[in-house]
Amino acid sequence: MTAFPQGTILGYPRIGRRRELKKAVESFWSGRSDLQQLEQTAAGLRAATRERLATLGLGRDDSAIPESFSYYDQVLDAAVTVGAIPARFENLREADGTIGLPAYFTIARGEGERAPLEMTKWFDSNYHYLVPEIGPETTFSLSSDRLVRQVEEAVAAGFVTRPVVVGPVTLLALAKASDDAPEGFDPLSRLDDLVPVYVELLARLKAAGAEWVQLDEPALVSESLPTSVEKLADAAARALDVIGGSAERPSILVAAPYASLEATFSVLVAAPIEAIAVDLVRGAVPAAAAGLADKILVGGVIDGHNIWRGDLSDAFEKLDALGQLGAASVSASTSTSLLHVPHDVTDESALDERLVSWLAFADQKVEQVVTLARGLAGGRPAIKEALDAASAALDDRRSAPGVRDGSVRSRALAEGDFSRAAYAEREAAQQEALGLPALPLTTIGSFPQTGDIRRARAQFLRGELSNEDYEAFLRREIDSVVDLQEELGLDVLVHGEPERNDMVQYFAENLDGFTVTENGWVQSYGSRATRPSILWGDVSRPAPITVGWSTYAQSKTAKHMKGMLTGPVTILAWSFVRDDQPLADTANQVALALRDEIADLESAGIAVIQVDEPALRELLPLKKADQPSYLDWSVASFRLATGGAGTATQVHTHLCYSEFGVVIDAIRALDADVTSIEAARSRMDVVTDIAEVGFDHGIGPGVYDIHSPRVPTVDEIESLLRRAVDEIPTRQLWVNPDCGLKTRGYDETTASLRNIVEATRRVREDVNVAV
Numbered sequence: 001m002t003a004f005p006q007g008t009i010l011g012y013p014r015i016g017r018r019r020e021l022k023k024a025v026e027s028f029w030s031g032r033s034d035l036q037q038l039e040q041t042a043a044g045l046r047a048a049t050r051e052r053l054a055t056l057g058l059g060r061d062d063s064a065i066p067e068s069f070s071y072y073d074q075v076l077d078a079a080v081t082v083g084a085i086p087a088r089f090e091n092l093r094e095a096d097g098t099i100g101l102p103a104y105f106t107i108a109r110g111e112g113e114r115a116p117l118e119m120t121k122w123f124d125s126n127y128h129y130l131v132p133e134i135g136p137e138t139t140f141s142l143s144s145d146r147l148v149r150q151v152e153e154a155v156a157a158g159f160v161t162r163p164v165v166v167g168p169v170t171l172l173a174l175a176k177a178s179d180d181a182p183e184g185f186d187p188l189s190r191l192d193d194l195v196p197v198y199v200e201l202l203a204r205l206k207a208a209g210a211e212w213v214q215l216d217e218p219a220l221v222s223e224s225l226p227t228s229v230e231k232l233a234d235a236a237a238r239a240l241d242v243i244g245g246s247a248e249r250p251s252i253l254v255a256a257p258y259a260s261l262e263a264t265f266s267v268l269v270a271a272p273i274e275a276i277a278v279d280l281v282r283g284a285v286p287a288a289a290a291g292l293a294d295k296i297l298v299g300g301v302i303d304g305h306n307i308w309r310g311d312l313s314d315a316f317e318k319l320d321a322l323g324q325l326g327a328a329s330v331s332a333s334t335s336t337s338l339l340h341v342p343h344d345v346t347d348e349s350a351l352d353e354r355l356v357s358w359l360a361f362a363d364q365k366v367e368q369v370v371t372l373a374r375g376l377a378g379g380r381p382a383i384k385e386a387l388d389a390a391s392a393a394l395d396d397r398r399s400a401p402g403v404r405d406g407s408v409r410s411r412a413l414a415e416g417d418f419s420r421a422a423y424a425e426r427e428a429a430q431q432e433a434l435g436l437p438a439l440p441l442t443t444i445g446s447f448p449q450t451g452d453i454r455r456a457r458a459q460f461l462r463g464e465l466s467n468e469d470y471e472a473f474l475r476r477e478i479d480s481v482v483d484l485q486e487e488l489g490l491d492v493l494v495h496g497e498p499e500r501n502d503m504v505q506y507f508a509e510n511l512d513g514f515t516v517t518e519n520g521w522v523q524s525y526g527s528r529a530t531r532p533s534i535l536w537g538d539v540s541r542p543a544p545i546t547v548g549w550s551t552y553a554q555s556k557t558a559k560h561m562k563g564m565l566t567g568p569v570t571i572l573a574w575s576f577v578r579d580d581q582p583l584a585d586t587a588n589q590v591a592l593a594l595r596d597e598i599a600d601l602e603s604a605g606i607a608v609i610q611v612d613e614p615a616l617r618e619l620l621p622l623k624k625a626d627q628p629s630y631l632d633w634s635v636a637s638f639r640l641a642t643g644g645a646g647t648a649t650q651v652h653t654h655l656c657y658s659e660f661g662v663v664i665d666a667i668r669a670l671d672a673d674v675t676s677i678e679a680a681r682s683r684m685d686v687v688t689d690i691a692e693v694g695f696d697h698g699i700g701p702g703v704y705d706i707h708s709p710r711v712p713t714v715d716e717i718e719s720l721l722r723r724a725v726d727e728i729p730t731r732q733l734w735v736n737p738d739c740g741l742k743t744r745g746y747d748e749t750t751a752s753l754r755n756i757v758e759a760t761r762r763v764r765e766d767v768n769v770a771v
């Protein structure tokens, strides 16, 4: 077996320090540059990454540097490599059967009537992967040599890198059955047909110069997939027997990050592979297993999910504990790929220096791994200075002003803070106070973020537009959004959120305890990246945030204006959150700030207030045992935020998704008066689930799929509404789009809303008779 480096990372950001890949890819998509230019930029980025990682201390020729580049998504990469593409894209193959880059992008983005692959969250992160579609008809064959060429490219530049591929079990476990598959088809049933393609790929990688390959198998740790952990472990054993048993292959590292491996660890130890990477940030040191003596263990002790510098001594101790298991050797690594964190904290010139000393972005994490590797080689004394410096930073963080704020901490919580009056009482009071018609019409909050809005914001941020002029601009924007809703005949209006660039960052910018970055981009999907805020200290609200906008909008109409807030769980989920106290405590601090905002909105005369929680399901832990306590605190934080609202104030929430499954009890427990969800894409199927579980509060199943530029017809909306009315009592039903309108244009938005109003008018004629 080839030696494994003592320090490595499981993957590195792909988008470039200044989002160069985004720009290159989008310019190729729009036809402003050609394939060759795109490939050149990508090769340049890969070269820069290798050089950078070598400069930071990873070995050039010992497989320490991962070859983890992707043009769009690593799951799509694997699917395309093994030829697992849906039938509707088959004709995009080249004459020799391979799938080129233009076809790859078409599969990711769709084209005309050909829908793209679906997108969904990657484990418990905010990264979205493309969902492969696999059926009995899928033919597996090596269909792209892109990874092989990247290994050769590295060799030509004097590097021996370690190619990273999503493994066969995870690829199938994350896939969905193809359109042509029979009812109940399980993609995992194709494992034996898929594995030979991996054998072939590994042989090619070896021939290209790879000494190690990394198979990413995070599915093995998840209890949130449709397939059980036991079944996945069996599948892994079968697949690795074949792959590991092949004659021509590099040494194999199997990485199973994002949670504890538990019993599956011994399955990997028994497999004919050389190394196993375990996540020791989210998971614990596994129990010893027979056969460890000839395995290399890679300890993921540096958090790949978060941006804190963390406790380096503690990380070193975990490696020590891993060493006690009796493996052939132990290496230091990140817990996951670093794709979840920004590039480099030294790119942040505007951040407070003291805060910077507590942070580690990707490059700093690489340095930490390199330090730990030195410690593994030379013992603790060799890295004493670095360990001490990290501990000192932690001490400094603990005692720094703002991290613990007495006035926040002294707010005692009482049982009653988490509950409102009984729903029946609220329903009656709200009916009386609001006087809404049957099937009230509303929207989810945002209206189109036009080029004008983005330009004005950019000018304001650059100082080219005064605060006064910018605010006047936003007021005019609100005027027109209110006028439009009046003209259309909606019942509960919104102000349109023109002042928000992002529903979380906006609140982060207006709350104490948060800071925002300049260049802290993190890939969200494909060419999209977000800049998560950093929640570093105790959270409080120095001044009202939305009250001015909401009351201004209310002053322009006699209809009810809906206040619009982002909920505590979503604020946490889409930020980098402090790791020095339980998430539940942090969530409650955010909740209290929102609670104050709600009180101010109420006293300013806002009678309907929406608190969005689209990320409620996303933070759900991968392990079943951890889920109840998560649901407890997340629900409690929402209830704390909204629990002070008066009986006659109508609290809405919006959740985006409609796969209720495990979270339905939690959604019920939120106790919002009205909940809006996505339903248009699933043709209202969700109303059947809602009726089955018995949900008796207000519910707004979406009738307009805002992810598509298509304008739904009146008839189509009417039939969706009739289905809802058939299955759910009319008094509970609201009419609204699936989600906010910010990504849409005005033409399609106006036309769609007009059709929604007309369809509602038709359905109301009947229900008014029936009520």
Ligand SMILES: [Zn+2]
Residues within 6 Å of the ligand: 444, 614, 654, 655, 656, 657, 738, 739, 740
């Ligand atoms: Zn939404």
